[in-house]
Amino acid sequence: MSTAEETTGGEVEPWEQVTPDAARRLLVAAVEAFAERGYHATTTRDIAGRAGMSPAALYIHYKTKEELLHRxxxxxxxxxxxxxxxxxxxxxxxxxxxxxxxxxxxxxxxxxxxxxxxxxxxxxxxxxxxxxxxxxxxxxxxxxxxxxxxxxxxxxxxxxxxxxxxxxxxxxxxxxxxxxxxxxxxxxxxxxxxxxxxxxxxxxxxxxxxxxxx
Amino acid sequence: MSTAEETTGGEVEPWEQVTPDAARRLLVAAVEAFAERGYHATTTRDIAGRAGMSPAALYIHYKTKEELLHRxxxxxxxxxxxxxxxxxxxxxxxxxxxxxxxxxxxxxxxxxxxxxxxxxxxxxxxxxxxxxxxxxxxxxxxxxxxxxxxxxxxxxxxxxxxxxxxxxxxxxxxxxxxxxxxxxxxxxxxxxxxxxxxxxxxxxxxxxxxxxxx
DNA sequence: GCCGAAGGTGAGCGCTCGCTTAGAGCGGCC
DNA sequence: GGCCGCTCTAAGCGAGCGCTCACCTTCGGC
The missing domain is CATH 1.10.357.10 (Tetracycline Repressor, domain 2)
Structure with a gap:
């Protein structure tokens, strides 16, 4: 019936449209960090760390921390x-x-x-x-x-x-x-x-x- | 700029129990700043500035920025x-x-x-x-x-x-x-x-x- | 007139922040 | 093989952070 297949247990990560893979991992990590501690209390080092990357890697895929939030x-x-x-x-x-x-x-x-x-x-x-x-x-x-x-x-x-x-x-x-x-x-x-x-x-x-x- | 004499709906400023006067002014300034930009995005310099004081004055009345939020x-x-x-x-x-x-x-x-x-x-x-x-x-x-x-x-x-x-x-x-x-x-x-x-x-x-x- | 307490300041410490730079690793194409 | 382009890292820059310190001013009590 509804095309939006929400099945909140076992739900598919909805970020599949974000490519490449590293950019998606960073974005998922940012969502978690922002939700836990808030945007201003989250550091770019924390985001990169959660995604298993070095702090600089973030800036290959996003111009700024704010662009991550915007996306x-x-x-x-x-x-x-x-x-x-x-x-x-x-x-x-x-x-x-x-x-x-x-x-x-x-x-x-x-x-x-x-x-x-x-x-x-x-x-x-x-x-x-x-x-x-x-x-x-x-x-x-x-x-x-x-x-x-x-x-x-x-x-x-x-x-x-x-x-x-x-x-x-x-x-x-x-x-x-x-x-x-x-x-x-x-x-x-x-x-x-x-x-x-x-x-x-x-x-x-x-x-x-x-x-x-x- | 704006005096703190807001009486929204005939209500009295509820901080009269906070003394001395400087401590109250700092607290009112912190409420405004925290509400506008969030706790983490607010600097102690901003709070002190809104209260018309130097950054160091904050620490005479409150041990940390977090104590302000707690109060x-x-x-x-x-x-x-x-x-x-x-x-x-x-x-x-x-x-x-x-x-x-x-x-x-x-x-x-x-x-x-x-x-x-x-x-x-x-x-x-x-x-x-x-x-x-x-x-x-x-x-x-x-x-x-x-x-x-x-x-x-x-x-x-x-x-x-x-x-x-x-x-x-x-x-x-x-x-x-x-x-x-x-x-x-x-x-x-x-x-x-x-x-x-x-x-x-x-x-x-x-x-x-x-x-x-x- | 002198003193101590209370309340204030200017300068700045140590640290962490967002972000940059130089360059390494590597797969694909000629 | 030689080179390019993409991805990523190690190191670190300048700025701004929370907070501290040495010192100054004011003022009531004696």
Whole structure:
């Protein structure tokens, strides 16, 4: 059904599009390091070390440390937007599409928490040009969710007094999963996705009977 | 440049308990700098400069840069916990208390966004001992909210299948306000607080009729 | 008028940062 | 074989970091 084959246990590393191999290893190492300690607290020596290379090797594949963050942020936002678009543009009622969108978006933020953390919380470390590019992607993310809610209101499925505010809250709720989700905690990404889909349907005043689609 | 006499929503600067005066000025400067650029990207020279002092003056009042963050985090969590406790322990129905708790908690995260940002997002920069102390405070925050929801379920006001998961989601929603709230944006802290209180009541399945308290 | 404590400064130490440079290793093509 | 181009390393540069030190100023108590 959904082309985005998210199967958060045993998931394929999503960086296969990054070549050559050394560049990908560096990028994966940077994602881990940025997620653990934050962009500013991560040294280029640490990144290169995690990738099994000398500090200088980083600069063969990336001009600066910031370019690494930019690439990660860009790829991550592309992926997040793709997940939401897939859910938003399937056929089905607005209730089904919103449930699908939230549960898959949350699954990604929980299951690929390291990536999501970097993507969502290190935006301010980018320079003005790169940040503007990412902010434009975020506006598209917002538009997808708002579109589903608009549809639901128009169809009489949802009762939402403030569509823009509710959109903001729904996205905020999903994104913050990347901050608190603990891989060793009691919940799987699947469970959090299901829980959150139910909570969001309540937030928009939808009928609580939503079949566990996906 | 900007005087520290911000009174966002009639609220008094909450640092009056910090003495002497120079120590308070340094602390306020550190809050601003940490919120703007993050702990690791902030230099001690920047903090001292904002407070109108030489770099060495910082070390008369604080042993290290980390102690500054620790003090800010401690005071901020104390304040957040105090806000929630006040709402949780007033008299009234669970619906009224939850509405009050969410709206006041959100008002604080929006109105005192700089402080909230540091408090909520720079936890990882603390050492193990200081972090453990703050984590204990967060557990108390969680317990206050869970207590209200428990009461509402017991009283038949709420329908909540997963109390712990819903508590987590409610707190997550409120906390993330500090990430996205924009002082120059279209919403006041009051408005966001009211919006969020309504959304949270829907999340717990409460009757939507909630009087707009205070 | 003198003293000690408290609060401040200018200079700078030792270190680590992001990044650069000179050159080595090596596979592919003529 | 000779050479090129790509990948990578060892060494290290200039800058800026957190923090310290020797010294100065102010001020209440006697």
């Amino acid at each position: 990660i942020s860009r790829l991550g936002h592309d992926k997040a937007l793709d997940i939401l678009r897939t859910a938003a543009r399937r056929e089905g009622t607005a209730t089904e599409r919103l449930s699908d969108a939230v549960s898959s978006f949350v699954r990604w933020h929980a299951g690929r928490r390291t990536t999501a953390r970097v993507v969502q919380y290190e935006l301010d470390a980018l320079g003005p040009a790169a940040r503007a590019e990412i902010v434009a992607l975020r506006r598209q993310v917002d538009a997808e969710v708002r579109g589903i809610i608009d549809d639901g209101v128009a169809a009489g499925e949802f009762r939402v007094p403030d569509v823009q505010g509710t959109t903001l809250a729904v996205l905020s709720l999903c994104i913050d999963v990347a901050r608190w989700f603990n891989v060793d905690g009691p919940r799987t990404p699947e469970e959090v996705g299901t829980l959150y889909a139910g909570l969001v349907l309540r937030m928009v005043g939808a009928e609580p009977a939503a079949p566990a689609q996906r | 800010i985090s401690r005071l901020g969590h104390d304040k957040a916990l105090d806000i929630l406790r006040t709402a949780a322990r007033r008299e009234g129905t669970a619906t009224e208390r939850l509405s009050d708790a969410v709206s006041s908690f959100v008002r604080w995260h929006a109105g005192r966004r700089t402080t909230a940002r540091v408090v909520q997002y720079e936890l990882d920069a603390l050492g193990p001992a200081a972090r453990a102390e703050i984590v204990a405070l967060r557990r108390q925050v969680d317990a206050e909210v869970r207590g209200i929801i428990d009461d509402g379920v017991a009283a038949g006001e709420f329908r909540v299948p997963d109390v712990q998961g819903t508590t987590l989601a409610v707190l997550s929603l409120c906390i993330d306000v500090a990430r996205w709230f924009n002082v120059d944006g279209p919403r006041t802290p009051e408005e966001v607080g009211t919006l969020y209180a309504g959304l949270v009541l829907r999340m717990v399945g409460a009757e939507p009729a909630a009087p707009a308290q205070r």
